[in-house]
Every structure is written in structure tokens, then in C-alpha cells.
Amino acid sequence: MSVLPWLQQYWDHLCDYRMQNRVPQALLITGNKGMGKQHLAKQFAFSLLCAKPQGNGLGCGHCDSCLLLTAETHPDFIQIGPDEPGKAITIGQIRSLVTRLTLKPQFESYRVTIVNPAELMNNAAANAFLKCLEEPTERTVILLITDKPAHLPATIVSRCQKLAIAKPDKETFFAWLKQQNVETLQ
Template sequence: MQLPNSFDFFNDIDRMTKLLSQFAQSKIAQAYLFIGSKHSFLNDFVRQLIGNILCGSELKSCGKCKSCRMYADAAHPDISYITLEENSNSIKIDEIRNLQIDVFQTPQCGKYRMIVINPAERLNMQAANALLKILEEPPEHTVFVLVADCLNNLPLTIISRCRRYFFNDHVEIDSYIELAKDYPNSEERASLFAAKDNIIARLNDVVVDELSFASVANEWTDYKIENIIWFLYLITAEAIKYLLLPDNKYDANFIKFANSQNIAKLYNQIDLLNAYIGKSQKNIVLNQTLALEKILLGYVSC
């Protein structure tokens, strides 16, 4: 069965069930690449798809067999997860080298071993090259599942060896800032949304010179650089929208910040933030404090 390579994905259980049944009727590939943001319900889909493959049922995992029970308890012996180590912004070659033993082991509970790499776009060059060698001649019993926010940093040689699916996130929101609200509570981006009032207050403090760039930048080093920059991008985009289309739905804290800016300055900030986001996606190591100080300076300078 031929599947589409792009899905418009909403918070719709019936639609997810339908897509999973379509996958069940198609031949299992050696490598999948799923591309979409974390709030496109892609991760929910991937989790269920892995459960279905491990169970071996026709349409969905039964939830009762030994394989399903171990998967539900996060104790399945036939799954290996590769993700970012703590305080690291890239997946390194040692993690892929350690994987090589798992790849060729015979499955213990069923027909397949699953190798899940998420976020795949965070593979550094050496790790990507090591993975490519495995994908060139993978054992028949191993299924690779790569999950990525974007394709910017994935080599074409890896992309071409995967069956690719794009998940489009048409999320209905009242503001750009609300994009962070739909992330799982375990994600730092959800924490940023919870702290949005404090973050906007700190921007106001910097603008009126109540706090220094250095003190605020140092406070924000508790966040991963790619996440705080992404959240500042949302705030900046929302401020542009407010200046173009004023609306009384905003609180006084945000209005104070937006009115302290002008559109030209904010567009310059968007360019700067995009530049840093691009560097982060390419796994370029950033000096977080200096980067944040430069960003904060942009909200003050004329």
C-alpha cells in the first residue's frame, strides 16, 4: 500500500488510528524518517507505531502480550534509544559506535529490533557518517526510526536511505507564544511558556536599565541556548504582530515591552535570532552568555 509522504496532523485520535492502520498494511521499511515539530503529535504517532511493529499485530498493539507489556514499562530489550546526552547539543560518534552491537543482535521477543534516534538532526558529522555505514547494509531484522524537527543538518545520504514522512502542524493559536504551550510538560519549552511572564518582565527590566544584560543573560543560562532563543523569537514575533495590529487581549507586561520597541528594531532582532537558531541547528557551539547579552542589547539599542 502506497502512503502519502505528508500528513496534516491535528489532535485527532481517529485520524492517528487511521494512519497507523495504513502503516500496518504497508511493508515495514528498514529505516523511517519522520519530520515534524514536537507539537504536531508526531512523537505520539511514533510511539504507537513502534508498539505496533514490536507486537506484530495487524492494526495495533494488543497491549496484553509480553512484548506490549515490556514496551509499556519502558523495559523492552529490542529497543535502543539514541538521544542527546545531558548538557550536550549534539549526538556524538561514540553513541553510534555503541549502537553497532545492538544492531546485529537477534531480537529477543519478536521479529524486529528497533533503533530510535531522536532528535536525528542533532547528529554531528562523525556520528552521521558512522550511522550511514550501518544504513548502507542494515540487518533485515533491524528497523531504524529517525525523528527530526527539520532536515537542515541531516546529510542527504542518510535522508535518501529512509522512507520519509512529513507531519504538518496546523495549530490554531491566538499568539505565537502559545506555540510553546503545546509541548509536553517534560520539555523545557513547556517550562519557558510557564515562565513567560517572568521572561517578559526581565526584557522590560533590561529596556529601562533596571537590570544589566549580564545579570539577565546569566539568569537565563539555566535554559538550553536553542530553547531560550526560540522562545525569544516567539515573543519578538508576537510584539511585531501587536505593533501592527494592537489588541487589548494582551496583558500590561507584554504591552509595555512591545511599546518600548519599534518594528524595524524587532525585525533586526528576528534576523539575529534566526542566525543563532541556524548555528544551533548546525551544532555550532555558542557562548551562551555572550549570545544572550548581544540579543538583549538589540532590544535596547536604537
């Protein structure tokens, strides 16, 4: 896997965090739908959990952690989203997350959680989620993804570092589509 070209500057920023041992405990990734926010978050999870990250910061794809991540069975990687499309993220899901985050990571790296789309937490879930942000466990990274940051409670937004993904320029986007052998009507 590689980073989408229009996300490279954001990827470099995330790699800087990692290289300087300043990985934020909570990162709010925002931007329009379809910009690759989930892709970027997963790449960052691979990078943080990989035993032997490549020079460009990407996961190696071959270590036990990367293989478990690819199979979506890594014990230190948690994804939270609605159980059904269009439904809310429930307090039960968040309570389960809070419980899991109290445990130490099974590998020696981080524990990474992706909440997507974060704005679908109902009020009770959002209030319970604050506990994760107010009392973070060591070596835990929470990545919240949303295209509607205004729909998140201010108490959650204020406790996160922000990464706002901008629309790619047309040249970069169409060059990438061409590279993927996708015909376009420009």
C-alpha cells in the same frame, strides 16, 4: 494509549505498511515541534513489537512485549538521543547502536530504533550511522525524528522514506484540548 487525532492519517499510512509487510527499514518523521512525532513513532514501535496488535494497529498493552515497552526495558527497542539536553548524539552512542543492531531480535518480531532528535548527531556519529542505513539487518526498523530535516546530511535523508507531519487544523486541535479538559483562550 491512542493516536492523537491530527496524526490519524499518518497512523493509517504506517498501518498500511505493516499490513502489507512493506515496513520501511528507515523512516524519517519530520514536522514542527510539538506535533506528536515522538508519540507517533512510539505507537508504531508498540505496533511492530506487540504480540497481539489490536484491529486499529495499536499495541494491545497487555502482552509481554507491550509491558516491556511500557517499562522501557524491551530488548528489541532502542532509543537514541543526547545524553544531556542540548548536547550532540555521539559516535559512541551510534557505535553501540550499530553493535546492538547486528544481533538478532530477542522476540520474533522487529527490532525498532528511535533516534530523536536526529539532527543532533555530530558529523562522526552521522557518518557511522550511515552503516545502519546502508547495511540494514533483517527486521530492523529505524525511525529518525526531526523538526530540522535540512540539518541532516543528504546521505542520511536520501536513504529514508519520509513522513512529513503537517500542523493540525485549529478545529481538530481545540476539540482534542476540550476532550482533555484543557481550557483554551480561542
